[in-house]
Amino acid sequence: MNSTMDTGATGAAGEDPRGSAAPTLDIDRSDPAHRAWLNEAVRKVQADANRSADTHLLRFPLPGEWGVDLYLKDESTHPTGSLKHRLARSLFLYGLCNGWIRPDAPVVEASSGSTAISEAYFAGLVGVPFIAVMPRTTSREKTRLIELHGGQCHFVDDPRTMYEQAAALAERTGGHYMDQFTYAERATDWRGNNNIAESIYSQLRCERHPVPTWIVATAGTGGTSATIARYVRYMRHDTRVCVADPENSCFFDGWRTHDPHAVSDRGSRIEGIGRPRMEPSFVPGAIDRMMKVPDAASVAAVRVLDEVVGCKAGGSTGTGLWGALKIVAEMAGAGHKGSVVTLMCDPGVRYLDKYYSDAWLAEQGLDIGPYLRTVHTFLATGHWTG
Known part of the structure; x- marks a missing residue:
């Protein structure tokens, strides 16, 4: 022919x-x-967005006379229970429209758990197999949820090898390696279209400080912080963006030293955030400030969140909340008024055997006592001692 x-x-x-x-x-x-x-397949993914109501913006109670309001964007109310539901939806639309996701060929992802749960859900929605390549230390509840949505779990002992093993597995099976760490920042429409940043500003519209002074995010892929920071600049808001980074993550050091090749020699204990390498979706130039948050402080913060608001959240929420509380203390101490927003990334029920387990804390050598006292003292007196 x-x-x-x-x-x-x-x-x-x-x-x-x-x-x-x-x-x-x-x-x-x-x-x-x-x-x-x-x-x-595209219709089904788009229909999921239409069925999902916007996530709540919760107020963290602070003394009114401080003139500073603190909010948590509760992403745990998504159908798959985490911030990663937005990312997985965007990645599936991106992969489908690029012709990368095909009938009967598996989607493979390197993930510490929450992204894999959400991607397993969308894979089941469009009818393709899903395999998650995960650290062996991933919480049992996350593994259960991946399998509940029809996914398979492939465990690795060294989290730093997830990328290579996921890519190799996709090649062997004839599937598509989703590679959230590369495509998170480009698959999401950061100019708007109901992304998380646009949602935050819309929900703050009737508050006394409708344009937040700071938004505090955490970074796993870096896609969320990139989306928020780009949207802020695109809309010409005065908001500043801070990323709170846990121990055993290279993002803080890479941002501080302008080193795109910064690495960490071990995996993060705070699941879902912190990486051993500078990920392609992490955009340092868009971020105004970074903090290094001790893991014990992250755990203390989620324990306080449960005490004060009645919500159990994952450790990544604690990392962001610690950073947000520190910024609130700086603002209040300087007599500045405004609002601060951080994210509730996923529910604490996934981590009852970790961040809510005193036995796990002892095993890890983490003493949260000093950090609990810092937050309790701050909320009672307005003085930050950490």
């Missing part, structure tokens, strides 16, 4: 520009059955 290939060269179709006849090719990927499957 004769066919044509447009190489961008001048000359008649099928004619080699050097003057001799050349073979021609025509690859048609518009198979009606595949296009019908793709259209239905």
Whole structure:
């Protein structure tokens, strides 16, 4: 069968520009059955967004006379229970529309758990297999939820090898390596379209400080902090963006020293955030401030959140909350008024055997007592001693 290939060269179709006849090719990927499957898959993913109401913005109680309001964007109310539901939806739409996700071919992801739960959900929604490549230390509850949504778990002993093992597994199975750490920042529409930043500003519209002074995020892929920071600049808000980073993560050091090759020699104890390498989706230039938060402080913060608000949250929420409380203390101490927003990333029920277990804290050598006293003293007196 004769066919044509447009190489961008001048000359008649099928004619080699050097003057001799050349073979021609025509690859048609518009198979009606595949296009019908793709259209239905995209519809299902878009329908999930239409079914999901916006997540709540919770107030953390502070003395009114401070003139500073603190809010937590509760992303645990998504259908798969975490901030990563937004990311997984964006990654699936990106992969489907790029032609990377195909019927019967597995989607493979490197994840510490929450992204894998959400991606397993969307894989089940569009009818493709899903395999999560995860650290062996991932909480048992996360593993259970991945399997509940029809996914499989492939464990690795060294979290630093997740990337290579996920890519190799995708190649062996003929599947697609989703690679959230590369594509998180580009799969999300940071200009708006109901992303998390647009939602925060919309929900603050009727508050006494509708434009937050600070938004405090944490970083796993870095996609959320990039989305928020880009949106702030695009909309010309005066908000500043801070990223709170846990122990055993390289993001703080890489940001501080402008080193894109910074690494950490061990994995983070705070699941979902902190990375051993500078991820492609982490955008240091968009971030105004970074904090290094001790893991014991992160755990203390979620314990206080449970005491004060009645919500159990994961350790990554504690990392961001600690950073937000420190910023509130700075603002109140300087007599500045305004609002601060941080994120409730996922529910604490996934970590009852970790961050809410005194036995686990002892095993890890973490003493949360001094950090609990810092927060309790601050809330009672307005003085930050940490």
